[in-house]
Amino acid sequence: MQALGENDIEIMNLNKTLKKNQALQDLYDEVNSWKPVKLEKSSDVMWGSYINDKDEAVVSYSKASNYPACLAHELLHFKMQMSGYKRMKCSASSLENKELSKRLVDALDNELQHHKMFKDFKKMGFPNNSFYYDGDSETKKYLEKILNEKGNSFHDLITDYLTAIAPGGSFTPKEISSLKERFKNKTGDSNPFEIIDDSISDWIDSEDYCQQEVVRNIYRLMEQPTKTWIGFDNGKGFPESGFFIDNEFPIEELS
Numbered sequence: 563m564q565a566l567g568e569n570d571i572e573i574m575n576l577n578k579t580l581k582k583n584q585a586l587q588d589l590y591d592e593v594n595s596w597k598p599v600k601l602e603k604s605s606d607v608m609w610g611s612y613i614n615d616k617d618e619a620v621v622s623y624s625k626a627s628n629y630p631a632c633l634a635h636e637l638l639h640f641k642m643q644m645s646g647y648k649r650m651k652c653s654a655s656s657l658e659n660k661e662l663s664k665r666l667v668d669a670l671d672n673e674l675q676h677h678k679m680f681k682d683f684k685k686m687g688f689p690n691n692s693f694y695y696d697g698d699s700e701t702k703k704y705l706e707k708i709l710n711e712k713g714n715s716f717h718d719l720i721t722d723y724l725t726a727i728a729p730g731g732s733f734t735p736k737e738i739s740s741l742k743e744r745f746k747n748k749t750g751d752s753n754p755f756e757i758i759d760d761s762i763s764d765w766i767d768s769e770d771y772c773q774q775e776v777v778r779n780i781y782r783l784m785e786q787p788t789k790t791w792i793g794f795d796n797g798k799g800f801p802e803s804g805f806f807i808d809n810e811f812p813i814e815e816l817s
């Protein structure tokens with residue numbers, strides 16, 4: 563008999579996990595009937611998921627004490643995409659700080675999915691604090707550091723605010739509302755933060771998986787009007803594979 567490889571062991575672990583949790587098995591089957599699910603060992607402690615060039619749904623896993631919850635989390639990202647959500651992968655923008663535009667689009671892509679998937683995660687019976695992998699406790703330290711820094715503008719804080727209001731995880735509702743207050747006090751203008759809260763809450767409540775409206779509302783807090791296009795691919799599909807925040811423009815206008 564041949565020795566079992568790492569991948570064989572992983573498949574055995576997966577089957578064992580699925581057998582114990584019907585809701586997880588159903589979710590797995592649903593995603594697997596859309597695109598074949600493949601497991602791949604993560605190169606770090608983070609879990610992740612992506613569609614590879616063979617059109618397979620790849621979950622990259624790592625050791626975690628809450629393995630079934632982490633697996634559910636990644637499968638729910640695929641369920642979002644199955645339901646019509648299109649991942650945002652690049653931006654072309656008149657915003658002076660290009661790095662900020664990239665950071666904002668990446669954060670929105672991740673967090674908007676999380677806000678919408680969280681309901682299903684709870685319905686599956688998992689506790690709120692198991693929504694992220696074990697290392698989530700680092701977030702607290704990070705936000706504390708940001709909130710103690712001096713002189714941060716709304717532009718500096720926007721992606722950290724999205725982290726602070728992310729659903730699930732180790733924060734209690736009381737801690738989240740106190741964090742929210744501290745962000746608002748830091749810039750002295752609570753209005754843009756409230757627009758973020760309201761837009762995300764509409765996004766969670768809507769039946770629609772098209773995120774354009776919530777992204778427009780939030781992006782315009784950075785620059786309005788803005789010459790910004792957000793792409794669903796690496797940018798090659800401009801302008802069809804993506805959407806404009808405000809008016810359409812030819813790409814040459816940005817150079």
Ligand SMILES: [Zn+2]
Nearest residue numbers: 635639672676
């Ligand atoms: Zn996630």
